[in-house]
Amino acid sequence: MKNFLQRSILIALLFVSYFANAQTSGTATGKVLNGKDKSPLDYASIAIKKLSDSSTVGGTNTSATGTFTINGLTQGKYRLYVVYLGLKTITKDFELTAATPGINFGNLTMEDTGVTLNAVEIKGEIPPVVVKKDTLEISASTLKVKENAVVEDLLKKVPGVDVAKDGTITAQGETIKKVRVDGKDFMGSDPLLATRNLPADMVDKIQIIDDMSDQSKFSGVDDGNREKIINITTKNGVKNKGIVGNSTVGYGTDDRYDVNLNANYFNKQQQISFIGQFNNVNKQNFGGGITGGGGGGRGQFGGGSASSGGITTTNAAGINFGDTYDDGTQVNGSYFFNKTSLFNTNNSFTQNLLANNTITNLSDLNSTSDRLNHRLNFMIDTKLDSNTSIRVQPSISYTENTGYSIYNYNRTVGANNTIGNQNLQTNSETPSISNSMLIRHRFQRRGRTLSLNISTSINDSDADNFNYNLQTVKVGSVSTSTLLNQLNDNNTHSLSNTARLVFTEPLSKTLSLETNYQNGYSFDNKERFVYTFNNATQSYDIKDNTYSNEYENTTWTNSIGLSLQKTEKKYNWNVGLAGQYTTRANVNVTTGEELNRDFINLTPTAQFRYNFSNSKRLTIRYNGRTNQPTIDQIQPIPDNTQTQIVPIGNPNLKPSFQNSLNIFYNNFDFATYRTFFIGGFFNQYFNAIANDQRVNTTTGIIQNGYANVDGNFSASVFSNVGQPIIKGNKLTLQINVNANYDKSTNLSDGLENVTKSLTLLNGYKLVSNLDKLDLIAGISGSWTHGDYSLASTVNSYTLAPNIDVSYLFPGNIRLQSDVTYNQTTGRGADYNTSYTLVNAYMSRQFFKNKGTFKLSVNDLFNENTGISRTVANNQISDVNFNVLKRYYMFSFTYSLGNIGGRSMQMPGQGGGQRMRMGGM
Template identity: 35%
Template sequence: MKKIALIISCVLCAAVSFGQTQVKGKLVDKDSKEPMPAAAVALLKSSDSSVVQTAITDNNGNFTMSGMGNGSFRIFVTFLGYKPIYRAITISSDKPQQDLGTVNISRKGLALNEVEIVQEKPPVVVKQDTLEFNAGSFKTRENAMVEDLVKKLPGVQVDKDGTVTAQGQQVTRVLVDGKPFFGTDPKMATKNLPADIVDKVQIIDRKSDQAQFTGIDDGNIEKAINIVLKPEKRKGYFGRAQAGYGTDDHFMANVTANRFRENQQLSFLGGGNNVNNLGYTPQDVFNFTNGNGSGGRGGFGGSVRSGSVNAGGLSIGSGGSGITRNWNGGLNFNQDFNTKLKLNASYFYNDSKTNTAQTSSTQYFLKDENGKDSSYFYDAKNKGLNENANHRVDMRLEYAPDSMNSVIFTPTFTYNKAHNENDNTYQSFDTSHTRLLNGGAVNNINEGTSPNISGNLLFRHRFAKQGRTFSANFSGGYNTNDRTALNLSNNQYILKSGDYAYDTIQQRNIQHSENNNEGVRLNYTEPIFKNRYLELAYNYNTSHNVSSRNTFDYNPASGNYDLHNDSLSNAFDNTTTTQMGSLNIRTQKLKYGYTIGISVQENDQQSRNVTKDSTVHLRTVNFFPVALFNYNFAKGKRFQFTYRGSTTQPTLSQLQPVPDNSNPQYIQLGNPDLKPTFTHTIQARYNSFNQVTMSGFFSNVNATFNQNQIVSKTVNDGQGRQISQPVNVNGNYNLSGFMTNIIPVKGLEQSHLNLSTNASYGQNHSFAGNVVANGATIPNEAALSTTKTMNLKENVRFDWSYKELFDFFTSGSVNWNNTASTLQNATNYFDYEFTFDFNVNLPLGFIIGSDVDYTVTTGRSAGYNQHITMLNGFVSKSVFKKKQGLIKLQGFDLLRQNVSISRTVNENYIQDVNNMVLQRYFMISFTYFLNKFGQQQQSQGPRGPGGRGMGFPGGGGFRRGGGMM
């Protein structure tokens, strides 16, 4: 920590010295000599035209910039209707301050002898729904990846696992030149493409395919990033190959290869490691948590029950639990056959094997029928092995025979195979944590396969009359799910009399399900007044599911599992049909737009118990309004408001009344009388970004209110054994919001201060109680409880990149949680986190870097309050003439303090969990970079002395009022 303090001191000293330099002047009209207010002025590096400082002239035409350090620069000035001007200046220790005096600017068409007209790329361009960053203005080190570039963009954060958040919202899609790259996983592009091929990074509020075609906003927006490649990088070969080996037999190897042509992109990637570095987002992973007891009741992993409030969940250290070995590989192909036909296809395979170990301590808060405290403690240790193999094929085919018609076909195929083992030992104690209530050991072994095929076909037609459109979206899918589970347990119960009771389970269950679904959405828009449209929509979806579960007890006589257990076996045939009609009025103005409408939805659900020859029929009708509003105050300032209603149907496992006893301490029952959940969702967003000052403000407020929310009704049988059944409750809601301020630090090149505030408040009703009638089969005696949770988090982050010498960021956060329940006293705890990352480029091709994470957790149970310092570091050396090789030595968790700790606060329990994580290792690796592109295209604009013609369309530069073009 002393070394870190020394580095910070040096940085602050450098900042003070930079603050002594200054450039100022006064801008006037050359002919009238009138001052020119609100003109944009930029100070650019002479070497590469990157932006150092920006300023806006005041009402008297004056501008001042300071803190740029010594060196050769160019002043670039622009004003709408006037010719941009350029002037070279030099700042040195002998002359740290430059007064340009009066700077004359001429209207277009007049010659300037003392200036030179150039075309420049602004660092940021603000559009209505897009924030576009010029990659050249954000320098990255040699051989950096797109992820390293994205980290430097104002308002963008990248977590340690690679998750990208822009303007407070998670990025769900990354495109390359507007085309998908390995489906929809953002990490596939950010972690596998080099930064030096990028021309622009566009952060987009991406509208749906339907809205993009009609031009009418339907409110379906996702946060996306589009990577725009440099023109000269769109034709050639590039990639890298990397291999490394470390202590404790840790290894890593990966290769990426790309061949890009004018109308074609072909990419291959593959690799493997056992250091928890996936490089992608796990998708379609086979999940055993439903229907076999892996989840629930602290359930071999501590999953939170439906309807609960999670007031914890902080995971410190590396952020991941367990140690994962992974192999993966895939192909991505994009082809524009012509202006009418475009194809994207990708295949990806991953095979992962994760070893886990977990200890947990859970305190349950219960009362008996007399209101007496019956709380107890549940302590568990779990070891697990999870193996998943997944094949995924995605395709997107776009065909537009003319400007009036368009067809998009998007099929997907996945195949999953999994093997899961869990060994759990547990003990339950009374409220004093001294008297043993029960104990035992549970072993679950599961295997399963699940192929799935689905697709969408979207047809869109635009009529001759502007605003009149018709679209039809057809969807369908089919999947099967086969599972085999072995459930073994030995359980001991200590009765109130002091006697012992034993329960042994030896069972195998075989589950099979098939599901097919079809749907269609028809949409018609008609202009009714100027800038107003009538939208009519109809949705029809049907889903048919058949499932069976056969349970067999162990037969000592035969030594096989051949005794059919009728009470734990069942077969179901379920059909769900949903119809929805909508009528909306959409208004689209230059500065604002809004939608008001009404929808009615009918849900018809029929569940037939084939085993008992009984049928449950549920039909509901819901009416809900729709309201969307957006207003553009000015360029870069936008407000959006959205209200939507939606329904969620009960799952098959929630409806089935057959008990699931795979976790003998947490018996799960279904409820055939469940109603669908109806959710009201309200969202308001305000975004503001000034592309000249590089400052911004982003905020978001969300509210959800639930009717008939499905929660767990849980009771305890007096021996520490729980029985749970889903039921409907009302009155649950959640409020949340965030604010982010981006403040450029004056005097420090490429530096930003980010201030973020997050807050949430939620209320949840649920049921918990104590059954004394010797273990009732249905938890009727559970009592209604209310849990209220508040969370506040404040984060401060500072980023700074100085030329190409070094870059670093530091951040600090405070997180406060408060939870109060009718079953327990209020709990409060604070968590603190400090982070410091830096990279320094040294002579002879050396780079050193380190990151430090210091975390303090408080307010938890004994053994879970921690002071953790995570320290990683590396040193690398570029080799070969063109720096095509890189040798790297890195150390992970140098202080051997990595842990993964989380807390979950529920309606009637508090759970602390400690997971096994990857700890200290060292690794040496070698990377080879391949870059072979066609001849670079010459820029179209004239060059300034010592600079580069940037070829910015339309003249580039800054526009009047401080906005850049």
């Protein structure tokens, strides 16, 4: 009986296995050809969907021979999609039965659309990902995001894309510095203005593009200069004519408020956008945080964006306009205004590890800084005739900074102690104007071009710093007090102009020669006049010649170069060499001293790019370049607004030379959504500009000069793996592994102090694309090891698990919670932390899902803590700073979502039957 039962079970299992295999053994095969020349199409996108529910059951790409095979199909009715950017999509319906479990489509010929790639439209559903040459295109309808989401939320769901807390976007290992909308620049060159303001429900596709240089696009010869950008293509309903946007009004406890306004009007090629932001909850949906001016000390008026500590109040508004006319003329313009106020308190523990001394500095800072900024950008690109075009891009900016800080410090060096109190008030104005003009001419012979690019910029700064510093130095039992009460009048004027002439000549169908000539001119004038307060006149009228100086630096650069480019179907390379002659004239206007110096450098370049397929690519880039010292690094006058590290320039500095090598490999598997990339950077420096520090062993004040040193380099390796756990990109695991190593040399009392810093970072993250559940969860950690040749070794660790999860319940009610745990160890006393930050909200949609009411809480357990560590050269600094603590807020969001009388749907909620495929 037992044997019979075993045999019965075995037979049943075999039967079930056979039946299941029979149900899933269906196969679809075929070969895709280019209708123009009947050549095989490599990496055409193939997808098969069920006719019953439009679900995708299989996907792949064609091989180098144009063939494809999709296995594992059950019996039923299907539709085949064949997609290739720039060619007409092929669709074929078919049925698999027990009698015909497989189908061979034979040769499938794709015809040209007959229109430009930017205007290609495809009716019907298409595969979620399309890859061609330098563009990876993801359909937004496959990315599931919450209601009222913005473009940044979509990008967080894109395989191979990482969005940091401050909004920085990294795609396939490279930082994104430009975001376009339908191929047009948006609000100048600030990516955050697009990603954090534009609503997600207007997006049709997200394109990640290895964008060629303007010169390459014009000449048709790939010079190897690439920039990874993101282009957002809008839905046809938006593009043809429509208004979209989200506006939010919120008010909470502790008088917290948050108002965001966003409206976008589209009419075919015309774009008009308005954005506004007003809050006191540390939100900045734009780049360029509070930056200081006028030499305001330790940077208490600089780097104070909301993400680096403090409480920021923000008022900002901007408008963007873009249009393309019938003759091809493109026009873009934008104006952006922002006013921010930052209140910052912090305490810090800083160690300066020097040759024979270790200086410790305990300090407390209380500061308020206000910043007012206006930005105006404009661009026009038009043709003068059929072969000649001109593009002009002027930009104007005006910034005002005001700040006031109280800085208390206690500095120890050996047995000596210095206690001080500084009150510093800063007022500065910084107007700037720049313009770029590009003239291009194409000759009759294909590939023969001539272009001239002229870039000009003028930057001025006028700053007044009022410095009141009372300091007591104790040496043994003797104490000495000094009072400094001065006005620092700083004025800077800078002018630079660069003209570059490029001529390209084809040597064959695949080989091209480029000759170029570049002329550069820069002029800097810096006036720093310091006046001591006169008790008799009650004004600042006693000039302090020790800290007063006017200095000028003029640099002329001429270079001429050649480069050779080879472009084949699978690969391209280029090598180039330029000779550069630089003349630098330094004039100390105050003393009348002049110093003229000449420098000759060779600047080589090389690039190799191999395409294993449209989804697998290896890129190797090398370049050598010179870096001129700034006027602050060469002006020989100390800045006594600094309480501890007093900088002073060195007119004898040579320009540094940098060798840079970048290697990058990426692989994206369309069929499985599996991503992998790995890359490395190596930078080597000759005549690197380093700190040359001299210590006053009585006061602990460090005079920081500059000197040229050799032996500095930096290296980094990074990698990312994206592995779907649930098919169709429903749930993906992303793994990041990074390592950075730096070796830098500085001088301390005449001795070399070599700093070697190693940082290891590792992160794991789960990202969902599910209908009702929205999940991003992960854990990241880092280890930093710093080794100083003249001092000790330091180590620090961080650990930060995080989960951001929400669920949409019946009745359009959503509950969300964002939990982050932060732990830091290995730091100074009182600078190791362990805390949990919890943000949560509950929302409900009304008014046909156009309106959303939300009740939210920030830092539920009131544990938020601000802490940072900086390890640089021979200095370690641990800082605790004030952060935004717990508050509750009630808000209402209204969505402008009607396009042509229809209500727009969120990506992934059934929209997008008529889609647009764009290309650059």
